[in-house]
Amino acid sequence: xxxxxVGAAQLGPIARYETRAKVVERLIALLHQGAERGCxxxxxxxxxxxxxxxxxxxxxxxxxxxxxxxxxxxxAQTQPLFDEAKRLxxxxxxxxAELTPDGHRYNTAILVDRSGSLVAKYRKVHIPGHxxxxxxxxxxxxxxxxxxxxxxxxxxxxAFGGVMGIALCNDRRWPETYRVMGLQGVEMIFIGYNTPLHxxxxxxxxxxQAFHNHLVMQAGAYQNGTWVxxxxxxxxxxxxxxxxxxxxxxPSGQIVAQAVTDGDELITAxxxxxxxxxxxxxxxxxxxxxxxxxxxxxGQQKGVIxxx
Ligand code: ING
Numbered sequence: 001x002x003x004x005x006v007g008a009a010q011l012g013p014i015a016r017y018e019t020r021a022k023v024v025e026r027l028i029a030l031l032h033q034g035a036e037r038g039c040x041x042x043x044x045x046x047x048x049x050x051x052x053x054x055x056x057x058x059x060x061x062x063x064x065x066x067x068x069x070x071x072x073x074x075x076a077q078t079q080p081l082f083d084e085a086k087r088l089x090x091x092x093x094x095x096x097a098e099l100t101p102d103g104h105r106y107n108t109a110i111l112v113d114r115s116g117s118l119v120a121k122y123r124k125v126h127i128p129g130h131x132x133x134x135x136x137x138x139x140x141x142x143x144x145x146x147x148x149x150x151x152x153x154x155x156x157x158x159a160f161g162g163v164m165g166i167a168l169c170n171d172r173r174w175p176e177t178y179r180v181m182g183l184q185g186v187e188m189i190f191i192g193y194n195t196p197l198h199x200x201x202x203x204x205x206x207x208x209q210a211f212h213n214h215l216v217m218q219a220g221a222y223q224n225g226t227w228v229x230x231x232x233x234x235x236x237x238x239x240x241x242x243x244x245x246x247x248x249x250x251p252s253g254q255i256v257a258q259a260v261t262d263g264d265e266l267i268t269a270x271x272x273x274x275x276x277x278x279x280x281x282x283x284x285x286x287x288x289x290x291x292x293x294x295x296x297x298x299g300q301q302k303g304v305i306x307x308x
Pocket of ligand 1: 128170171173194196197198
């Protein structure tokens with residue numbers, strides 16, 4: 001047994017002008033709940049410090065757009081979260097918008113261990129949505145305008161007694177995300193998300209958002225013998241209904257804990273990291289059963305090339 005007690009700290013809506021100080025208060029409240037329940041790590045969602053600002057078009061030099069990015073982590077506003085987590089001896093995952101000193105912008109997440117040390121930084125690989133303002137949409141999804149695609153790919157890090165991985169939101173829909181980490185022995189993947197219920201390019205998908213959300217994370221967990229912790233910023237945020245349904249998913253693909261509200265809610269589970277080997281050493285013994293020589297297209301080809 002290698003038990004790790006995890007808290008998935010789902011957030012409800014963050015208002016457009018909600019201050020970081022107010023948000024940090026909400027994060028610390030969830031951290032305290034985690035401490036009461038013996039959590040060793042608490043997982044906050046993607047872009048957990050601000051409203052999901054890609055729902056609006058901003059001119060490129062907009063001060064408001066810039067205000068949603070962190071130029072340092074921790075900053076004066078976020079330092080209280082780091083301090084309290086360290087005092088409580090709880091690690092955490094936090095998603096935020098990163099503006100680097102040399103001007104690059106990423107949708108980023110970090111992992112901090114129980115001693116308060118930064119152990120991991122991940123920058124989102126799969127950036128969904130569109131690049132230009134599309135005013136006919138009920139709301140925008142301009143992540144491709146505001147964030148660069150990371151070229152760093154998917155890593156794993158030894159922490160919390162196991163092998164940890166990070167992905168962000170749209171990454172969870174791509175099987176390659178899980179497999180690249182699976183090939184590095186990942187045992188738990190943290191995935192924060194902001195997912196509008198309405199998908200403008202194909203509204204037929206709208207009623208399937210909750211199904212697709214769990215489908216992809218359960219598949220990714222099972223097919224790679226890893227835990228997956230999916231954490232939402234949900235509820236109706238600035239008029240946009242966003243999916244909640246945060247969940248803790250076992251290497252079997254089973255959901256062992258699930259949020260039942262669309263607000264700030266901590267769900268906890270004791271995750272035995274040794275459960276992973278029941279899949280990694282049998283059905284999904286990659287070294288024994290995989291056939292990468294037959295999968296060449298996956299690594300070499302971007303789009304579809306149908307037969308003549
Ligand atoms: N959000 C969405 C996601 O992949 C999206 C984008 C919304 C895709 C609705 C499909 C349907 O969950 C982010 N932030 O990636």
